Amino acid sequence: MTVTIYDVAREAGVSMATVSRVVNNNPNVKPQTRKKVFEAIERLGYRPNAVARGLASKKTTTVGVVIPDISNAIFAEVARGIEDIANMYHYNIILCNADKKKDKEIRVINTLLEKQVDGLLFMGGAVTDEHLQAFKTSNVPVVLCATTDENDSIPSVDIDHEAAAFDAVQTLINQGHKRIAMISGTLQDPSNGYARFQGYKRALETAGIDYDENLVRTGNYRYESGVEAMKYFLELPELPTAVFSATDEMAIGAIHCIQDSGRKVPDDLSVISVDNSRMASMVRPQLTAVAQPMYDIGAVSMRLLTKLMKKETVEQARVVLPHEVIKRQSVGNPK
Amino acid sequence: MTVTIYDVAREAGVSMATVSRVVNNNPNVKPQTRKKVFEAIERLGYRPNAVARGLASKKTTTVGVVIPDISNAIFAEVARGIEDIANMYHYNIILCNADKKKDKEIRVINTLLEKQVDGLLFMGGAVTDEHLQAFKTSNVPVVLCATTDENDSIPSVDIDHEAAAFDAVQTLINQGHKRIAMISGTLQDPSNGYARFQGYKRALETAGIDYDENLVRTGNYRYESGVEAMKYFLELPELPTAVFSATDEMAIGAIHCIQDSGRKVPDDLSVISVDNSRMASMVRPQLTAVAQPMYDIGAVSMRLLTKLMKKETVEQARVVLPHEVIKRQSVGNPK
DNA sequence: CTGTTAGCGCGTTCAA
DNA sequence: TTGAACGCGCTAACAG
Numbered sequence: 001m002t003v004t005i006y007d008v009a010r011e012a013g014v015s016m017a018t019v020s021r022v023v024n025n026n027p028n029v030k031p032q033t034r035k036k037v038f039e040a041i042e043r044l045g046y047r048p049n050a051v052a053r054g055l056a057s058k059k060t061t062t063v064g065v066v067i068p069d070i071s072n073a074i075f076a077e078v079a080r081g082i083e084d085i086a087n088m089y090h091y092n093i094i095l096c097n098a099d100k101k102k103d104k105e106i107r108v109i110n111t112l113l114e115k116q117v118d119g120l121l122f123m124g125g126a127v128t129d130e131h132l133q134a135f136k137t138s139n140v141p142v143v144l145c146a147t148t149d150e151n152d153s154i155p156s157v158d159i160d161h162e163a164a165a166f167d168a169v170q171t172l173i174n175q176g177h178k179r180i181a182m183i184s185g186t187l188q189d190p191s192n193g194y195a196r197f198q199g200y201k202r203a204l205e206t207a208g209i210d211y212d213e214n215l216v217r218t219g220n221y222r223y224e225s226g227v228e229a230m231k232y233f234l235e236l237p238e239l240p241t242a243v244f245s246a247t248d249e250m251a252i253g254a255i256h257c258i259q260d261s262g263r264k265v266p267d268d269l270s271v272i273s274v275d276n277s278r279m280a281s282m283v284r285p286q287l288t289a290v291a292q293p294m295y296d297i298g299a300v301s302m303r304l305l306t307k308l309m310k311k312e313t314v315e316q317a318r319v320v321l322p323h324e325v326i327k328r329q330s331v332g333n334p335k
Numbered sequence: 336m337t338v339t340i341y342d343v344a345r346e347a348g349v350s351m352a353t354v355s356r357v358v359n360n361n362p363n364v365k366p367q368t369r370k371k372v373f374e375a376i377e378r379l380g381y382r383p384n385a386v387a388r389g390l391a392s393k394k395t396t397t398v399g400v401v402i403p404d405i406s407n408a409i410f411a412e413v414a415r416g417i418e419d420i421a422n423m424y425h426y427n428i429i430l431c432n433a434d435k436k437k438d439k440e441i442r443v444i445n446t447l448l449e450k451q452v453d454g455l456l457f458m459g460g461a462v463t464d465e466h467l468q469a470f471k472t473s474n475v476p477v478v479l480c481a482t483t484d485e486n487d488s489i490p491s492v493d494i495d496h497e498a499a500a501f502d503a504v505q506t507l508i509n510q511g512h513k514r515i516a517m518i519s520g521t522l523q524d525p526s527n528g529y530a531r532f533q534g535y536k537r538a539l540e541t542a543g544i545d546y547d548e549n550l551v552r553t554g555n556y557r558y559e560s561g562v563e564a565m566k567y568f569l570e571l572p573e574l575p576t577a578v579f580s581a582t583d584e585m586a587i588g589a590i591h592c593i594q595d596s597g598r599k600v601p602d603d604l605s606v607i608s609v610d611n612s613r614m615a616s617m618v619r620p621q622l623t624a625v626a627q628p629m630y631d632i633g634a635v636s637m638r639l640l641t642k643l644m645k646k647e648t649v650e651q652a653r654v655v656l657p658h659e660v661i662k663r664q665s666v667g668n669p670k
Numbered sequence: 671c672t673g674t675t676a677g678c679g680c681g682t683t684c685a686a
Numbered sequence: 687t688t689g690a691a692c693g694c695g696c697t698a699a700c701a702g
Binding site for chain 1: 407432449451474613616
Binding site: 002004005006016017019020021023024048049051052053054055056057058 | 678679680681682
């Protein structure tokens with residue numbers, strides 16, 4: 001039924017070793033023989049069995065990718081960066097959603113390792129000892145992607161979330177704002193949550209502005225939670241003049257909430273966020289945001305992983321990609 | 336270095352067949368023996384090699400997914416549906432972006448088959464004879480996902496794009512609109528492009544409205560192309576009173592273009608689209624759209640594939656999921 | 671209930 | 687430049 005390397009060998013009148021050589025581009029084959037083999041392959045419609053190949057060579061040219069949620073635009077963008085580079089280096093990716101849930105993450109890491117992936121790209125929540133333990137039980141390289149490791153014992157590619165948040169808030173401060181609210185992610189989330197909140201606090205502190213916990217609400221990164229948080233702010237006795245959102249989506253929710261209340265952005269309130277997803281320029285007013293190079297984070301981490309898999313020495317095992325504030329229309333002077 | 340089933344057998348004082356049995360949950364093992372084996376597995380940190388398993392059993396419990404572009408919100412949503420169900424049935428997915436490019440599609444189909452996937456989920460552009468040919472060279476089941484096959488010789492899961500477009504335009508017509516423009520996808524694209532355009536024409540025809548080619552522009556599904564198309568319409572000597580967009584993103588571009596020109600939606604012009612992505616409720620006015628159940632399309636097609644892979648008989652090899660018009664705020668009466 | 675023995679399809683020595 | 691033979695780690699009969 002299925003045609004194997006052995007069939008090709010017989011058809012071409014050579015040994016299977018020779019067929020293997022031509023399939024693997026081994027130069028030690030007489031051109032004439034090579035031609036014969038190719039013809040036999042063509043005639044029989046031979047398709048090399050990658051599983052058998054993987055067993056014999058102990059390489060699968062497949063990498064595992066654990067991702068929080070592929071339906072989230074931000075991560076989908078990273079995934080595309082990963083896949084493009086993977087493809088370029090002839091790797092395929094096995095994609096697993098783990099929703100930043102530790103148990104699910106550990107589970108998929110293990111099944112990925114069972115599948116003998118040549119490397120692992122991990123995008124998740126906090127990296128715990130259990131994660132480290134799971135990584136260690138195999139000897140394939142791992143790189144963290146848009147994810148930080150407290151001990152940074154594992155190669156990683158990310159932006160500096162704290163600094164990104166700092167810059168965002170700084171932008172507001174430079175514009176004259178003093179009463180700045182924040183729509184944060186959960187503090188359990190090291191990068192999108194905790195780090196960005198720290199950046200917010202540091203920016204206030206640096207400017208000599210007192211931190212006011214009434215000006216901070218935590219959302220779940222989604223549009224609706226941005227609306228909710230903003231509603232809360234709008235009922236405060238003394239309104240903020242600007243709000244910093246940990247993500248674009250919540251920022252857009254905030255903008256619409258402000259507009260629905262009859263106020264204007266940025267005339268009455270300014271809004272800034274971190275992400276700069278494609279949606280940022282798809283709102284009116286267009287959203288001013290700190291750009292996080294998601295595609296590049298994916299691409300660079302995959303590139304790094306290919307080097308690790310080839311056991312090349314890498315100069316930098318922890319790369320921090322630059323962020324940049326993209327000024328659009330949602331930030332103005334305080335009223 | 337790596338611990339194999341053989342090591343476990345020795346450690347537990349049984350044969351490898353027995354170890355294989357307990358790992359595979361074969362009931363024919365004495366509970367006591369089973370316990371011994373589990374302990375040995377634990378002690379040695381044994382992790383079954385799925386590649387070897389795949390070679391011996393001719394099953395890899397992985398399915399190949401070819402997708403146009405994972406960074407596109409619509410497809411990302413489908414992908415999530417696929418992965419959730421795959422996960423539920425203990426399959427993993429290898430994800431390949433093919434950008435609806437025929438060559439790329441054929442190429443990834445082949446490498447997926449080399450990897451011995453147990454099934455294939457194909458999401459792409461037109462299904463040509465070459466595609467059919469590639470599918471046929473293996474004997475794994477294939478299901479088309481959000482993709483139509485002219486001859487429908489392959490199981491598929493999708494909505495009826497023509498009818499969805501028809502219903503959208505019908506909605507406009509029922510509201511009293513007669514001069515209805517369309518921002519179309521490329522006609523080369525069977526479902527999102529051609530079928531939706533056909534639906535538009537049929538709706539006009541049914542209502543006795545003459546088709547006017549000046550009222551149709553084709554875009555590339557992106558926001559900017561919606562803006563461009565709308566700009567064109569706004570310069571027409573006689574403006575349309577409503578526009579039907581083949582996708583949400585272009586519709587949002589159109590809305591913003593209208594607003595930027597000082598006009599209002601839906602007071603001056605109505606806008607409707609097909610998709611109903613999460614973005615639809617993230618614009619002001621919120622977008623009225625025909626809902627395409629993307630997550631379900633993914634989930635159902637994966638479920639169908641599992642049945643096919645288990646050689647279960649399926650009642651319906653061509654499933655058409657229902658669509659529904661979601662009325663929000665972007666459609667009103669003609670001025 | 672358990673063990674023995676063939677392969678699965680291929681890469682890779684080692685000789686020739 | 688080529689071929690023979692072994693083994694990758696496991697499943698699946700087949701015996702017992």
